Amino acid sequence: MKIKPTCMIASIMLVSSVLVGQESNKKEDIKAIKAMCGCYEVKFNFTETFQTEKDSTYKPSPTKIDYGLEWVELVEDKSNKLVLQHLLIVGDDAIVKHWRQDWLYENTDFYQFFKDKTWKFEKLNPKEVKGQWTQKVYQVDDSPRYEGTASWIHADGKHYWMNTTDAPLPRREHTIRKDYNVLERRNIHEITDYGWLHEQDNRKIVRNDDGKDVELAQEKGLDLYVKVEDSKCVAAQKYWKENKVMWKNVRDKWETIFNKNKDLTLEKSVDKKPLFMHLFDLKGSTPKAETDKIIDSFIKE
Template sequence: MKRIIPLFIICLLSCAFVKAQSKLEQDRQAIRSLAGYYKVTFNYAETFAPDTTYKFHPRYQSWGNEWAVIVEDSPKKIVIQHLLVVGDSMVIKHWRQDWTYEDPTLLAFDTANTWKKATFSPADIKGKWTQKVYQVDDSPRYESMGTWVHVDGRHQWQSETDSPLPRREFSKRNDYNVLHRGNRIYLTPQGWMFEQDNNKIIRTADGDKLLAQEKGYEEFTKTDEAKFAYAKTWWASQQNYWADVRKIWDEVLGKSTTVKLSGKKDGKLLFERLFDMGDQSVKEKWNSAKNREEAKKVIMAYMVS
């Protein structure tokens, strides 16, 4: 005798499936909206310090033109590469953000250029997206999880995590060694906003001590695509090389529970080596095998065992 499933149960299951699918697609659309051609303004100000004798550092303000291009798009992973455009004929490969859905692992920043892999249960990651932010050389920077929320026409994601010092300060300050980030990303009619509530932390073997807090706004406002003509040409020549570099990093990070990177080697930082190699790859027309072979040699030279 066949078992008959009541129609209302079928409808409930079907509706639940459609709802889950539509939420995931809303998330994907929001993440994809982060790509585009932007004028970016950077505004940061320290707001509070527990030590009343602490002298607040000057506010930081800057701006630039940035192209955020999607270089990988699969149902549960979206990779966006940022390219900073300076004038009409200079491009700097900037930061990269990978978005992964219900990712069970995350690289957590500790201190002193060291990251440690953390693992999460299915319940911890259900419905959440991890934003993985990488340095200009595709080495780790910080990773954090959060849930995209779509309500009242607002599309927002937020999280908290530790990271190294921001580039605007890492070469100028040594009075703290960890930036605890409160990250909030939301779409705007003109583009998107990256709002931050950050704690500047002194981390020692005895624990964490708050030095100061700051507020940050990075506003991405859509701008004329014509400004990025040279950037498109430059990236067309470089993108295969950097795809190969990403694959090497994926291999290295996938095998490591702890990642520690050194500073300069023979007077050069890792990004300088990989940038120079990118130009060499284009000039000498290296294939993927050559790209990966050379990139792996350089990256492994900066890994501290």
């Protein structure tokens, strides 16, 4: 059967239209992700909403409301990868290297949190992540935290990304709670006229070694990032300039570990100190061999 020239032309035009549309969407996605960079006054809000089990002895976490000034640095800017480093400013000029978020286009390799400092490696089919962006979130020491994939939505004047994935307990919880070990997070990142919003609908879960889950409670989170002048975050910019080489060495070391594409389990502490304390004690001029050695000491084989 011969294909008519008109049909062939129509098919070519359709494919071209799809490719142009995908590229246009990708540009919108990148614009939205980069919009999260800059200087922000942040308000953190968390409260438990439902208790699943009826237990008169159960004590929910207290409602958490906190404030901060945060600088979000664009560390890497590539067509398929954007790296955003958060730096928290405490007081006038004390800096805490905060969480990091990497955005990867059509990524297929994942480290999914299981429980108890263990992440399971999972590889998806490229068809499953077509047009999607993976958000990989890391701890303050650049060790893994959680990650998930979804499409950015640009509709009705709104720009947002939404995904549900499992994560370790955040610092505000693991310092006071020992009765659950997984936080299933529905994360929504939305770009707004004042900056951006990180909304969370979380489930507090008890998971056993077989992967069976029991829900303990649910939680609502609302983090508001209000854009302010970059000049308010000069201290964070200065810190990053002085320490970015050391932290790149740390990221590079983790990358070699992740590239092994196998399950990962970490020690909680070495020499009675968690990983972040070992790294926070270092100076910006610390050689890579030293940071490599510290990180290696936390990897369980």
